[in-house]
Amino acid sequence: MIIGLGTDIAKTDFWRRALDDSSTSVIEGTFTRAELSYCKSGTVPTAERLAARFAAKEAFVKALGSSRYGLQPLNSQIPLVDIEVIADSWGRPSMRLHGQARDIANQLNLGPIWLSLSHEDEYATATVILESNGSLPSKSP
Numbered sequence: 001m002i003i004g005l006g007t008d009i010a011k012t013d014f015w016r017r018a019l020d021d022s023s024t025s026v027i028e029g030t031f032t033r034a035e036l037s038y039c040k041s042g043t044v045p046t047a048e049r050l051a052a053r054f055a056a057k058e059a060f061v062k063a064l065g066s067s068r069y070g071l072q073p074l075n076s077q078i079p080l081v082d083i084e085v086i087a088d089s090w091g092r093p094s095m096r097l098h099g100q101a102r103d104i105a106n107q108l109n110l111g112p113i114w115l116s117l118s119h120e121d122e123y124a125t126a127t128v129i130l131e132s133n134g135s136l137p138s139k140s141p
């Protein structure tokens with residue numbers, strides 16, 4: 001059963017500037033090493049890929065929120081680095097959760113996470129769909 005939907009759009013330029021600015025740790029605070037390594041590989045501009053993954057993390061947070069529509073939000077600020085975008089051998093994206101993100105997913109009895117990314121020059125976008133893990137998600141706390 002689908003329990004959540006989230007979407008987000010992000011500007012590439014923010015991440016292009018962050019890549020050029022050694023005084024900021026925003027990249028390390030947002031992306032895992034594996035994400036960074038993936039985004040730096042190949043011919044696709046790194047900033048586009050980072051923007052898409054940032055949008056994916058925000059879309060995931062929105063999807064979690066939508067799963068609690070009408071209920072008090074979970075009182076938790078999930079570190080974005082705990083929400084990791086991964087890819088299969090063919091480049092199809094998915095998500096792996098760590099730390100606080102995984103704890104909340106367990107509380108909500110979260111099942112499969114569906115993710116789609118797109119990026120083109122100045123903007124990147126992501127859509128996340130959440131499924132429950134069989135039974136209805138817990139509505140508490």
Ligand SMILES: CC(C)(COP(=O)(O)OP(=O)(O)OC[C@H]1O[C@@H](n2cnc3c(N)ncnc32)[C@H](O)[C@@H]1OP(=O)(O)O)[C@@H](O)C(=O)NCCC(=O)NCCS
Nearest residue numbers: 039044048049050052087090091092093116117118119120
């Ligand atoms: C997927 C595809 C349409 C990408 O289109 P595009 O306009 O060049 O690229 P977009 O910016 O919209 O999307 C890029 C993102 O799509 C995702 N992606 C790549 N291949 C994908 C695939 N086969 N399925 C789903 N998503 C895919 C990746 O996350 C990629 O971002 P990344 O490079 O930062 O990891 C194109 O690569 C393609 O046609 N691939 C093969 C088609 C295929 O697998 N068909 C299914 C047959 S069953």
